Amino acid sequence: MKHTDDKQQHPSLYLGVCCQSEEPRLPLHTSIALFLLSYCECKSFKVFLVSSKSTSFQTLKSQLPESVDVSDTQLKDLPQLVKGCRLPAVLDETGRLCRAGLAVVLRHIINKTLEADPSRNDVLALLGFKKTCLKACAEVSKWTRLCEIGIPSAVEEHLQNPTNQYQQLPLSILTLEQRLAEPVKVHNDDKIRRQKLQEQRQNEKNESPTGQGDVDNESKPGQSAQVCDTLELRAALAKLSVDSVPALTTRENSEIRKVKTTDLPPLERVFAEGLYFTLTDVVLLPCIYQYLCSLQAHAADTLHRLPHLLHWYSRVQDVPGVLRASKACGMALSIPHVPTSGLPEPSAEDNPTSLLEQEENQEMTTDQPFVGGPRPTMTKLKENGIEAVFAPHPCPAWTLPWDSLPGAINPTEGKMSNIRAVRKRQQLNNLVATVTELAKPGYTIVDFCSGTGHVGIVLAHTLPDCQVILIENKEESLVRAQCRSEELGLKNIGFIQANLDYFTGPFHIGVALHACGVATDMVMEHCIQAGASFVISPCCYGFIQNAVKFTFPKSKRFQETLTYKEHMILCRFADQTAVQLPPERRLIGKQCMGLVDLDRSWAAETQGYLVRVMTMEPESCSPKNNMLVGRPPKKIGLETSASQLEALVYN
Numbered sequence: 001m002k003h004t005d006d007k008q009q010h011p012s013l014y015l016g017v018c019c020q021s022e023e024p025r026l027p028l029h030t031s032i033a034l035f036l037l038s039y040c041e042c043k044s045f046k047v048f049l050v051s052s053k054s055t056s057f058q059t060l061k062s063q064l065p066e067s068v069d070v071s072d073t074q075l076k077d078l079p080q081l082v083k084g085c086r087l088p089a090v091l092d093e094t095g096r097l098c099r100a101g102l103a104v105v106l107r108h109i110i111n112k113t114l115e116a117d118p119s120r121n122d123v124l125a126l127l128g129f130k131k132t133c134l135k136a137c138a139e140v141s142k143w144t145r146l147c148e149i150g151i152p153s154a155v156e157e158h159l160q161n162p163t164n165q166y167q168q169l170p171l172s173i174l175t176l177e178q179r180l181a182e183p184v185k186v187h188n189d190d191k192i193r194r195q196k197l198q199e200q201r202q203n204e205k206n207e208s209p210t211g212q213g214d215v216d217n218e219s220k221p222g223q224s225a226q227v228c229d230t231l232e233l234r235a236a237l238a239k240l241s242v243d244s245v246p247a248l249t250t251r252e253n254s255e256i257r258k259v260k261t262t263d264l265p266p267l268e269r270v271f272a273e274g275l276y277f278t279l280t281d282v283v284l285l286p287c288i289y290q291y292l293c294s295l296q297a298h299a300a301d302t303l304h305r306l307p308h309l310l311h312w313y314s315r316v317q318d319v320p321g322v323l324r325a326s327k328a329c330g331m332a333l334s335i336p337h338v339p340t341s342g343l344p345e346p347s348a349e350d351n352p353t354s355l356l357e358q359e360e361n362q363e364m365t366t367d368q369p370f371v372g373g374p375r376p377t378m379t380k381l382k383e384n385g386i387e388a389v390f391a392p393h394p395c396p397a398w399t400l401p402w403d404s405l406p407g408a409i410n411p412t413e414g415k416m417s418n419i420r421a422v423r424k425r426q427q428l429n430n431l432v433a434t435v436t437e438l439a440k441p442g443y444t445i446v447d448f449c450s451g452t453g454h455v456g457i458v459l460a461h462t463l464p465d466c467q468v469i470l471i472e473n474k475e476e477s478l479v480r481a482q483c484r485s486e487e488l489g490l491k492n493i494g495f496i497q498a499n500l501d502y503f504t505g506p507f508h509i510g511v512a513l514h515a516c517g518v519a520t521d522m523v524m525e526h527c528i529q530a531g532a533s534f535v536i537s538p539c540c541y542g543f544i545q546n547a548v549k550f551t552f553p554k555s556k557r558f559q560e561t562l563t564y565k566e567h568m569i570l571c572r573f574a575d576q577t578a579v580q581l582p583p584e585r586r587l588i589g590k591q592c593m594g595l596v597d598l599d600r601s602w603a604a605e606t607q608g609y610l611v612r613v614m615t616m617e618p619e620s621c622s623p624k625n626n627m628l629v630g631r632p633p634k635k636i637g638l639e640t641s642a643s644q645l646e647a648l649v650y651n
Contacts, residue, residue: 009093011112013037013045013105014078016087017057020160024055026063028152029102031286031329033088036109038065038325039282040123044112048073050087065328081469081494084505097482100498103134103148104473106279122321128278137473137499139522139547146172147272147283155287159294169305173291176272176284180308184267184274269308270315277319285316289331374573374592377566381595384561388594389613396617398433400425400458408487409458426621427513427537428458434535434629435511441465443508446532448500448523449515453481459511460485460493471496471503500526510534514624517543521550524600524630528607531632537616539624541574541596555602570595577623586623593626601628608633 015030026034030049037045047070049057057064057072064070075083082089085100090108092098099108113123127133138145154170272280288309295302303310316322317333326333381387402410402425411424432455435445443466447456450470460468470493472478478497485493496503500522510527511534512520520538527534546552546564553559553567562570574596576589594613601611609630616625 010044010046011093012079012082012091013047013109014050014073014082014087014089014091015047017049017051017055017060017072019051019055024051024057024060026060028156028287028290029088031063031290032102032152032283033105033109034063034065034068035286035325035329035331036106036279036282037068038328039321040109040113040120041067042109042113042116043067043069044116045069045090045109046071050075050078063330065325067328080505081496084469084503085496085498086502086504089502094482096485096493097478097495097497099475100496101148101502102152102283103138103144103279104475104497104499104502106282107134108475110279125276126279126282128273128276128280133273133279134283138501139499139518139549143280145548146175147280151176151284151287155291159290169302173306173309177306177309180269180272180312182269184269269312272312277316281312281316281319285313285322285326286329286331288313289326289333374569374588377562377569378588378591378595380566381558381561384557386557386561386595386598388591388598390594391612391614393430393614393617394437395433399429400432400462405461406488408484409461411454423621424454426618427616428454430616430621430627431455431511431513431535431537432458432462434627435459435509436462438509438533438535438631439463439466440508443467444469444506445509445511446471446503446507448510448512448526449519450481451477453478453484455511455513456493457481457484457488457490460490461488464492467492467494469494469496469505469507471498471500473497473499506530507532510536512536514539514622516540518545518547518550520628521554521600524604524628525549527630528604528609528632533632534628534630536628537622537624538593538597538600538626538628541571541593541624544568544571544596553599555599555606557602558599567596567599579620579623593624597626597628601630604630 013033015033016027017024017030018027019025034047036042037047045068047068049060049070049072051072052075054074079091079095079098081096081098082091082100085098087100088102088105089098089100090105099105107127110123110126113120117123134144134147136144138148150172151170154172158170267275269275271277272284292303292313313333323333411421411428439445443463445456445459445463445466445468447453447459447468447470450456450472451474453470456468456470459466470478470481472481472495475497478495482495485495500519503526507530510523510530510532512523514537515523517540520536521544523536524534544552545568552564552571553562558567570592573589574592577586577593579586581589597613601613604611609632611628611630614627614629616622616627619625
């Protein structure tokens, strides 16, 4: 099936299909997307099931909702933008804006549903408080990482290799079990907590006519839990505007109103993120369903360790629309019978708290308060022959012809102040000059963390023989960039809304202006993996910390000289470069910036890269005026063809 760049009637949603024992199978990310489409009753997309080879999807028919328009296609026939992304992905009607990655695609499905029917309050509620559910990217949010990556990956691994996995539960499942056991806080929850206290006291009176309500309540925890379920589940379902479930409007009596907030009972967790059914529950349900189905005869040995997960699984089925959507996707939800007697107690090795602590220690380092200044650390580096060194700028006077450029390119046309716009133009001069030095006709240039497209749009206009792709996680910013490019009539530009990890396409040059914190390191790593040159202006050094993929210091020499905490001192003081600070402090901040970026450059050089750390011209264009310019080793350098790059990236 061939696709063109012509406008389509509906955006296209591409979902992956994998093969197991020569039979096609829907991976969890695909099952989740189909379940959401069914739950939302969304008909705004043309859905394509994508496989690497021609195959029959007849065996998958029971898992495909009849309300969804589904076709099949092969990987080789995907549009170019989609081909460069991990699925699931959505290509808009113009064929120029691609949204990739599970969380991004699911949120887009919700938004398209609301565009078609703004009255769907139940769908709007999926986005959670302030519409931020699963909005933070997995690199910075442990919760997004658990839901979008951790649990689906663990269940996929379990499904493909279930041997010896029944006794030892996946860490991500145990993490979820612990999360579901925790009380919750919701916005303005005092009223619900007071009503909970009132219902508890009323229940005690009803069950204890002799006046021994407190004693009776202590002896019957099951009854107390039942009251909690009734109140909090009512509150949760009322949020979905379900007619059959009244909202909590009963006013508590004066005695209850006098109770201090700190003395009110906590709210029991109803759904994954707290009190309300959100997109997170939509993501988890197909995963947990598949996991429970796979246990079969081993359920009794396993599920007694997951009481809160089973409770959540039961509650989710009470949400209107869930059973209907599940049935349409071939999921026959049911609660496994788990005997409660004669089962062994969970061992210390299976304790979610201890395992969580191990995960925390392995993946992240908790911030600690800093004591003292950067001088001892800088002195220690100097004693070991390490000092910040800045390469000369190759073309300090180079500038774009701003006065003759179209208005939509010039930052002065935006909402920023004139002073800021002038500085932005100076920053762009530096990046565009450097990219122009590296670029050749036919090159693909990727503007990472592109925002509203200041860098990418200038590059697309300045280098018409190159293809420019803008990648940004914030939809609002990317849509603005797309509008600007349409106003300019640019044809050599594409847009991808995704986290960095979901872009897998080949490219020759990666560029990023003021990539915050570890975003700089993520862009560098992406360029190195693709064998591409990079031009990066780092920012927000104080936000640098150990993450899933990175530990600091990064280079061997820095690791041999500094501890993590000492390196973080450098990062913290690298942010002390604001113009209002005393000159001496700004100079120390600049040196700290240079040292942090020197560590980054040395780490890249171990991959064969030639890296220069330089200062933008004029230096006053930004307090964060460093620029990292890296060229790949010759074997995968600038002369590498697009086909060679593609083979390098995918193999």
